Amino acid sequence: MDQIKWGIIGCGNVTEVKSGPAFNKVVNSSLVAVMRRDGTLAADYAKRHGVPRWYDQVDDLINDPEVNAIYIATPPDVHEAYTEKALRAGKPVYVEKPMARNAAECARMFEVSRQTEVPLFVAYYRRTLPYFVKLKELVDSQVIGDIRFVDITLQWQPYDEEVGADAKPRWRVDPEISGGGHFHDLASHQFDLLEYILGPIKSAQGISRNQAGLYKADDITMANFEFESGALGKGSWCYTVDKAQREDAATIIGSKGRIDFSFFEKFDIRLETASGSQTFTIPYPEHVQQPLIDLIVKDLRGEGKCPSTGASGMRANMILDWITA
Template sequence: MGAAAAYPVMMDEIKWGIIGCGNVTEVKSGPAFNKVPNSRLVAVMRRDGELAADYAHRHGVPRWYDDADALINDPDVNAVYIATPPGSHTDYAIRALRAGKPVYVEKPMARNAAECEAMNQVSRETGVPLFVAYYRRSLDYFLKVKELIDQKVIGDIRFVDIHLHTQPYAEEVGEDARPRWRVFPEISGGGHFHDLAAHQFDFLEFALGPIKTAHGLARNQAGLYQADDIVVANFEFESGVLGLGSWCFTVSKEQRIDEAYLLGSQGKITFSFFEKFDIKVETAAGTETYTIPYPQHVQQPIIEAIVNELRGEGKSPSTGESGARSNLIMDWITAK
């Protein structure tokens, strides 16, 4: 990240404020802020004050706001978690960074690579750290995949193949369809591809190194909303590893698939990015399966790493600089 190392003040206790206490914060992230040592959730904000108050009451949070600046300027808040849709990430992050508050922002980091760079530029200028919620970098399941790669259990990696095919969300079909923000590009940057492939490309770079080129086709086939609903891509890592991917969000439930595999010179690793907890390793010696469930609060390990960095006791594996890479790759693929 660059800026984090230059941050001049090591904190004793990290006192978090959340901007956008919506669904993602109910289980995945919100409770973790109070479960990590030396960390507390002290304030939440949502534009609908009643919903903010309800969240605060249910989660035992001392204060709530319906104005982001009020939370950012709360003297008891010394770090800000931004969990709004991507369209507002850049604005809120820059406001918090300029106020001297380290920022942890949801993924995708922003709508496009240019917005990510604007955030990183302010982090570099101010020396205030910026982190991104690419929590797979800290989950035991994905750390096991990386360990298998690093140990060359299947030899040298030659090829990566990703398939994510799923049925439309219930609110996207029928006469009364009311698609949510993820499929409005002006809010999300794209469609479900931008929301989900962001995780995939971030982990692949974490495990295999930088992707140097990526090309693709993105189309809307079903007409359920304005965003692309199918994407195909090929990509190449600086190491020479090649990759293919396909993402389709309008198939039947029976055709649903969430699978990735790594083909090596001496075997194959098959795993899932979102739904399954098994990792299958196939080599000449046979097949071995590892089953590693996610923790109750999937963001807790990465939040703990961020807290440790802010206390001068470690490093977060996900930063603003690394987080921007997924947006850049998706921009290449969708030709933005």
């Protein structure tokens, strides 16, 4: 491909700043069409973002001859169906995370990509953010020695942040739409990144429960996991705590030191070794998906390789399935 001309299926909140504007800021890339089931909202998005065309039907966007790559930014329940349609139309797909509701859906998406030989990418953009690139650099340098274990704590999302105007819980806590709850939405980012930095996880198990009964999805998860390298990990995720208890903390312990960092909220990486401590402050870019989109465009043009593919993306869902089984 010479110029990558994108169409977005599902131009909701995630596309307003995180991803949408980046398609026009990456070299050899442009956003030429958007689709949303509510045509009024699709038209409004197109007008505000200077997008030439809008649709309210998925097939119309996929069959637009000017669109040669598609970004699927819908909830996970339709990721599989829309991905297959686009891939069979010969158009590369960039799909939001989690890749689908479960590993079985992901595997079918990957198989269609393999059969059609049309590329499939997943929006695990932390793999390319400068903050996490630095984290991987520190681990790879072995400044903290051999990795012994990883510890994750995430206490987040009070219920009042997930209630819509109609007093009903939003789609992220409806397992029929999202595949799970906040654990599936957020821990998918965490496990994808851990595998990218520390290598494959070979086993994982956990306990997942609905303690507060505020919505259908589980709201607390405890897990243990083991990497193929022999390093171990544990984590806890709770989404029904008071705002004052909000916590996003992670630690990688090595034989010669430790690294403390945050997956979501903070911009500091703290390194501690026998030589002392050092803090690296690396803010996120304005459009957090732009570095990954840039690599996808380069990949499609034969100028580089994107590190987040269908093959890597489905592993995050597999780990979530292991833990919540």
